[in-house]
Amino acid sequence: MSSSTPSSQSPSSSAPARPPLPREPAALLELARSGDRVALARLLSYIESGGDAAMAVAELAYRGDMPYTLGLTGAPGAGKSTLTDGLITAVRGGWPAVGGSDGSEQASPKAAAEPESVPQVAVLAVDPTSPFSGGAILGDRVRMNQHALDPTVFIRSMATRGHLGGLSLAVPDAVRLLGAAGIGVVIVETVGVGQMEVEIASAADTTAVVVTPGWGDSMQASKAGLLEVADVFVINKADRPGVREARRDLEQMLDLARPGAWRPEIVDTTATAAEGVPELWGAVARHRAHLLSSGQLTVRRADRLALELRRVLLARTEVKIDELVAGEEFSSSVKALVAGELDPYQAAGRLLAD
């Protein structure tokens, strides 16, 4: 546990004279559930650090309730941070009533098992490409975020994980921890549209893809992947020219895609002026109602857990392979390969037979 990064970056950590935190995950979770943000930050640091402490936290985290997760992805500069800040306000107003506007959605929020009270909200800002740990980014985010001092909002950056599986395992663990701490809605915001970022943002109950007018040219390569994961499209910076074209572009892509039970809504926003954000939250609520009424929420969450388990299995075996690769027998296998005495399949067979 001594190797965990002690990054209790909550504003309250500068408050005078608080008793030292316990080290036990269970005791920390107890404190976190009662609203202690420093305890929650400590638990997240355990998860980030990996190792035995992370496992102990995961054991508690996966016993708790699963929060509703909203994934937010899109090109850098699309305005996701500002949009997230706006969404926090919307989320704190609770789930809006979902009208049966297109007939296919009869679910009312009352169908949900989750309480309709004002949710506590957390933001995980994930940057897999950043070589820095959360501190610096978080500093910026806290300074610019109007909610930084709001006790019902928890904001955390995750950039690296020094341990097996990396962010694709640490983020779901962190989400579950936030749920176990009593947080109802978690927004997972990723910086870009790389493969890992899309993967992380799409491991959500609702995934919103943020584009801007003129996005088509700059994101040609990512289009198909984004179309596949989007439950909601956001055209942000809708005060700029080209909104109509961007919408037509998206509609055409959706027309060409194979029809499913859910056609992603397209919402225009101008996050800097807080315009369109309540409508975006409404679209998220309608998608949630669809997931609840169709039973898809349960299916999606079970699929996600299966995927997580497969990832842990792969990460565990990769650790074993790396131990093998660091060993003497691997070096002599490579020498035999160089000498043309073995091929890689024979060499692998011998290494794995031990």
Add this chain to the structure above:
Amino acid sequence: MSSSTPSSQSPSSSAPARPPLPREPAALLELARSGDRVALARLLSYIESGGDAAMAVAELAYRGDMPYTLGLTGAPGAGKSTLTDGLITAVRGGWPAVGGSDGSEQASPKAAAEPESVPQVAVLAVDPTSPFSGGAILGDRVRMNQHALDPTVFIRSMATRGHLGGLSLAVPDAVRLLGAAGIGVVIVETVGVGQMEVEIASAADTTAVVVTPGWGDSMQASKAGLLEVADVFVINKADRPGVREARRDLEQMLDLARPGAWRPEIVDTTATAAEGVPELWGAVARHRAHLLSSGQLTVRRADRLALELRRVLLARTEVKIDELVAGEEFSSSVKALVAGELDPYQAAGRLLAD
């Protein structure tokens, strides 16, 4: 072996009355070494099909000589196919003499252990994104390629591999097979600049990255990755405006990169007019001379073999994990996860303990 795709696409396969090919890899390789292209095509089909036949071919392939490999990557539409066709002519003219033009390269081709005779050349056109097997693309390539009927040139498309490790294992195996069949130079050309394509093209002795005037805007995201793997830059379509800007852009990138023993040369080509292609081949020869004189060729090839061995190890264990995932115990583990009775780490521990 019956599952291997019988794609003997060589022009000579339409010749009348040839005896049926043997099935034994060793006998096929004997024929391939004597110039039988149909036998070589059959061996490559074994490699593509994966499984036991592929292993038997690999065992022979990795005992043979390693050909000199030139990787060629760049955005779709950069003119790589036309450039490759031009390069074939250049390669068939043999390695050019390498002058000590900048003092740092004292190596003459005579330092090489490889013979300076006219090499036989093969092209592997790799398209990881194509869902089709080689046939269709190859048909096009053969029709448009002026060398299609030249018996000293062998052209093959590789698009998929139905087996473990996919193209990132099949391509090095195919390269080694071509070397074992007596081919001296193998050009590995990939269609785009996706992660896997760059990975495949960079697993070469010399990697050439092809750009066009104005490339900077369209390939922003790939720039850093391409810079890292390039041993030679090609500005193709140099008859278009913007060549000077493209060169300045590349020079600036190279200035910013950390200095190494080799600064990539930048060569202008107009492949459609065969302009600049001998100069490109000269740049490849200078890079080769640098690798030989510095001892880097041996180091790079050993590193590549180590990487291949690690990939085979990972692919083997991934097969085992997928067997586990398909099993009943995995399903009941997921149920326990959904019920909150276990976390993924505990579940993985139980599954792997068996």
